[in-house]
Amino acid sequence: MSVLEVENVTKTFTMEKSKILVLDNVSFSVGNDEFVCLVGPSGCGKSTMLRIIAGLEKADSGKILFRGQPITKPTPKIAMVFQLFGLLPWKTALENVEVPLEVLGIEKEKRKHIAEEYLNMVGLEGFENTYPHDLSGGMKQRVGIARALALKPDVLLMDEPFSSLDELTAKTLRGLVLDFWRNPTLPTNTFVMVSHNVEEAVFMADRVIVMSPRPGKVIGEVKIEISRPREEHLRDSEYFGLIDEVVELLEKGKNKTKDVSPVSLTANRANNI
């Protein structure tokens, strides 16, 4: 039973005098409890794809189904973490987490309690009354993650959440996100992440969906079957083999000319070592 179904989504952006096709007949599905990563070069439309799933943009044709229902606008069941954090600069960390809860109609005391709980979970205890201006990039993203998870959504979308952070911080936060994903007490089990970092994608995802340069199409998928926790396997040849597979697909996408025939979707490739 798939949580998210993306069917034949096409999207065009209209500038002053020209139209740009960013997504060309993209289809894939995301199952319950899955961690899926969309990988592709810059400008391939993966962020746009994520925004369509989030309800921030509308597809020109095709549809997105969330548990069988089409998505038309943002819903609290699908939360998002942003590359540039998206925190309101005039609100403290605590208030930033509280705002979406206020929209849901939760009363003040309960809001505060939930917000404090989630800020604790991301390791920001003591920073509740700090403004984003005084937080580091990593801390800001922790607030972003806390804010998204506090809604107890079914699906968590992440748009290049670690690209604005230095590598060491990114590493810590990747572990944090995976902990949340695996945590049985948290209701959010399905994660969809967009990245341009292949190693990151192979490290985190169950499945890596590879997209071509613009106009974005799905070139193929690579199933990652390395056992978790994967920190222990970062030097295995299996890991590097999978990275090579993904890179191969990316190269294939780059080398194709305009008249590309969409590759079959759920291509399960055996691990070639």
Next chain:
Amino acid sequence: MRKYAVSFVVGLIILCVMSWLIVTFMSYHEEIGNLPLYTFSTISRIVITLLISVAWGVSFGIFAATNKWASLILTPFIDLLQSIPILGYFPMVIGFLIALGPLGIELSVIILLFTSMAWAIFFGVLGAVRAIPTNLVESSRSFGLTGWRYIRHVILPAITPAVVSGANLAWCDGWFFMIAAEYIQYKGTVVTPPSGGLGTLLAMAAYQWQDMNVAIALLIFITFIVVYFNTLTWHRLMERATTGTFKPVFRMDLSGVGKLGVARATSWLHFGRLHWPKSFSIASQRLRKYSHIEKIIAAVLAISTIFVVLYIVFGQFPTFAIISERFSKPPAEELGSLPLLVALTMGRLTIAYGISLAVAITMGVLAAEHKRFAAVFYPLYDIGQGVPILALFPVIFLGLKEILGIEGVALELTCIIMLVLDMIWYMFLNVVSAVKNIPTEIKEVGQIFGFKGLKRITHLVIPSILPSIVTGSILSWGTGWNTIIFAEYLPSTQQGGQPISVLGLGSFLDKAGYEWGNTVLLIFLLGIIAVIVLSMEGFVWRRLLRKFEKYHVEV
């Protein structure tokens, strides 16, 4: 907070002392006895108009920024309204006067002030809403912040710095135009608000009594009010408004300049935060390419407004016959020399522009790079741009007349001086902000490769700030047009006496408005000015900005 309260009270005390001095020593003009009342009237008028302007500017600004149709109709129309000098609003105001009596006069003063104050806030809000970073907009939407919630949680905090700086500008503009709004001349008679005002007093002192001493005393009084409370209130507000925002903070570090009072207050000058929004929003608003639809809408709205105004003035629908009849009435016979008049006025503006450009760039570069010069120039700027130039007008003229003896020459010189004093501050401000914004890398490159002195200025500094010079020029010329309309024409000094003027477009306009009340001609001349301004924008400023765009280094 306590420091602020203390400074405020000190200011009030000084004000009381000054007014007591003036009343005691100058009560040979009996009107002077009303000084406290008049001060109160003027200040309350400006405060009321400020509140109205903020309310209007914020609501319409948010509306125009978020609604596509509103943006299409409102923005070009408000841009048009903003370019009309206050004199252009007189015909409408006079319509009110006739209809409503004393209440009408009070109302019309407020309306006139509104037309000088409201636009700064509108465009500031517009620019600030448009400048909200995309990731904020997206994340807010994705978490369900829509409609009123979005306005409350996202828009209002984001525009607060722009509203405060816009309100500051509006406050200054209000004082600038106050003298024109509180002493309206129409067909030989003078209309003043029944509750009096500082502008009325100053105009009477200058035009009717021709008393330099009183005029200067009043001028100092007014300047004190504007500058002192400016630095006190607005700077404080700006500081509080900009904590917790993401804008770059510009702080001029001046150490130990005096104790209490103006010097101390001016050392807290926060340039970029105070005035940058106006430079940005209004100038970039003018240079924004309006689409064809927007231009058409603006033209239609302009023409319909003109018809409405004419309808009010004539009391009947303006037919072609009525309009052409006005064109044969005085002073339309001087229309033949229109090209000459335009040339003369443009000449004055160009000379003043050249002078202010040279001085402002010199002052600006020096102030931005050397603390010692900054300590002198920043307070100068603060006081200079706080002094209502229009209030200086009669004083300067009287002074020059005494020195030079010939009225015509004195008026010409007064014109130029006033224009320079008016145009110089926007340029100075833009130059300083731009120099401070030159990326460090460029400066480092200069250092490594041994660029020094004049070579450094001409090869590094000036090219980097050229775009800002263009936007500063647009603002300078805009305010220059406003000023020259007043500067070319000195109203009659005694009741029934002859007004003094120099040949030019501005004085022609004034004659049409003040002496003959020829509304049709007035509107026609305003149209001419609008055409000149728009052509300059299209052929000069836009071209220059495009050319200099590539000089701008994106950090």
